[in-house]
């Protein structure tokens with residue numbers, strides 16, 4: 001659906017040139033939830049704003065359904081932007097307008113008649129669970145409710161693409177989860193494509209299908225969220241994961257203290273709940289001990305990773321990898 005090709009964005013101020021984006025290539029598929037994660041100043045906001053041209057690239061193409069939107073006329077761009085909703089970290093609601101008027105705002109800009117505006121606004125308020133708050137002012141609502149208004153406003157014009165600029169960063173953990181559930185529900189029910197930026201891996205894990213990690217204006221790693229969580233390659237990805245409690249390397253401190261072969265096992269889906277360790281121990285006559293492990297979910301898919309030491313006779317050790325492979329478990333030898 002969206003292809004970013006060799007995007008560069010340079011900001012120049014007296015005595016300083018800043019390369020906010022430095023040759024970004026990215027492909028976002030129709031109907032997916034795509035996450036862009038990186039540290040502060042990495043270029044996330046600049047990147048997401050390329051998708052509705054709130055920022056224009058210094059160089060490169062932003063292709064949406066085959067067309068380079070950087071070449072659109074002003075009128076064409078206005079029309080394109082009506083098909084793109086945006087949700088902001090600090091909600092950006094009009095404080096002096098009621099909830100319903102905030103949601104009507106983009107519909108009014110699009111030239112819709114007042115009656116139709118109200119009808120559509122009530123529809124999207126129902127979708128985000130705020131029907132009974134239509135006549136209130138933003139200050140009368142909690143942060144989570146205000147963000148729901150922001151989402152309703154972004155959906156009013158029936159966009160095909162929803163951009164979320166740190167949409168949950170100003171919210172507490174519980175409210176964050178409820179907003180993320182709402183975004184997932186919208187993605188499934190309306191089939192719209194969602195692109196979000198965040199600095200938290202928990203957000204990526206909860207809602208994204210695919211992820212790109214950005215650092216100093218470059219995409220340093222990208223792929224299916226499961227693959228990136230199970231096999232992070234870049235140091236930035238590894239440290240972002242370890243900050244969110246997914247530490248793939250913690251076993252190293254214990255490795256000296258145990259004997260035997262060290263294996264890293266990666267499970268996904270049904271394999272996560274199979275009693276494979278006890279079976280391997282029983283059938284191959286091995287002693288297995290766990291040095292590190294985690295089991296969690298990415299969207300609806302359970303996944304897990306274990307580091308185990310295996311001790312026993314050579315034939316049993318040799319058969320172990322094959323037994324795991326037959327069950328769809330990846331087995332990596334960390335120490336022979």
Ligand SMILES: Nc1ncnc2c1ncn2[C@@H]1O[C@H](COP(=O)(O)OP(=O)(O)OP(=O)(O)O)[C@@H](O)[C@H]1O
Pocket residue numbers: 011012018019020038039040041042043044045046047199
């Ligand atoms: N209008 C601007 N003028 C000059 N430099 C800018 C401008 N906007 C962004 N930058 C610079 O571009 C780089 C990327 O900024 P950007 O806001 O995209 O990062 P970010 O990853 O979204 O950071 P944060 O998480 O802190 O919002 C930074 O070095 C920033 O200082």
